[in-house]
Amino acid sequence: MSTIFDRILDGEIPCHKVYEDEHVLAFLDVGPLSPGHTLVIPKERKAHLHELSDEAAAAIGRVLPRLARAVLSATGATAYNVLQNNGSEAHQAVFHVHFHIIPKGSDGGLGIDWPARSLAAEDAAPMVEAIRRALAAES
Numbered sequence: 127m128s129t130i131f132d133r134i135l136d137g138e139i140p141c142h143k144v145y146e147d148e149h150v151l152a153f154l155d156v157g158p159l160s161p162g163h164t165l166v167i168p169k170e171r172k173a174h175l176h177e178l179s180d181e182a183a184a185a186i187g188r189v190l191p192r193l194a195r196a197v198l199s200a201t202g203a204t205a206y207n208v209l210q211n212n213g214s215e216a217h218q219a220v221f222h223v224h225f226h227i228i229p230k231g232s233d234g235g236l237g238i239d240w241p242a243r244s245l246a247a248e249d250a251a252p253m254v255e256a257i258r259r260a261l262a263a264e265s
């Protein structure tokens with residue numbers, strides 16, 4: 127299914143582009159939580175992070191720190207969040223993978239509800255086992 131970011135990639139609608147390479151495009155969020163709020167997207171058209179190829183994921187990882195430095199430098203912020211939502215229950219609205227770089231400070235930023243619980247040992251052991259099994263099945 128085509129998304130608004132596909133249309134940006136195809137040049138059908140404009141964006142305030144800050145960076146582009148063979149695999150990645152970055153542009154300002156149209157509804158910023160703070161000045162400099164930037165979206166970083168792979169050119170690979172996948173809805174969720176876990177669907178990305180290693181190549182697209184590596185390309186994003188390669189430029190994220192550089193883009194974060196540039197956003198900090200441009201805004202004067204010293205704190206920021208990198209947010210990446212997957213699934214509508216997790217607040218994803220555009221179903222093309224994207225990373226938010228959101229400066230945090232007196233001029234706004236991401237508000238986070240973080241309802242932490244305690245990790246019980248009897249829960250941790252089977253969870254580690256299940257995740258390791260899933261990882262092993264991937265390779």
Ligand code: DGP
Pocket residue numbers: 130141142153154155156157165210211217218219220221
């Ligand atoms: P998310 O909830 O993680 O799926 O965030 C989607 C973000 O995309 C949201 O912060 C607003 C932004 N957005 C939606 N449509 C457009 C658009 O047409 N242009 C730009 N630049 N940003 C958009």
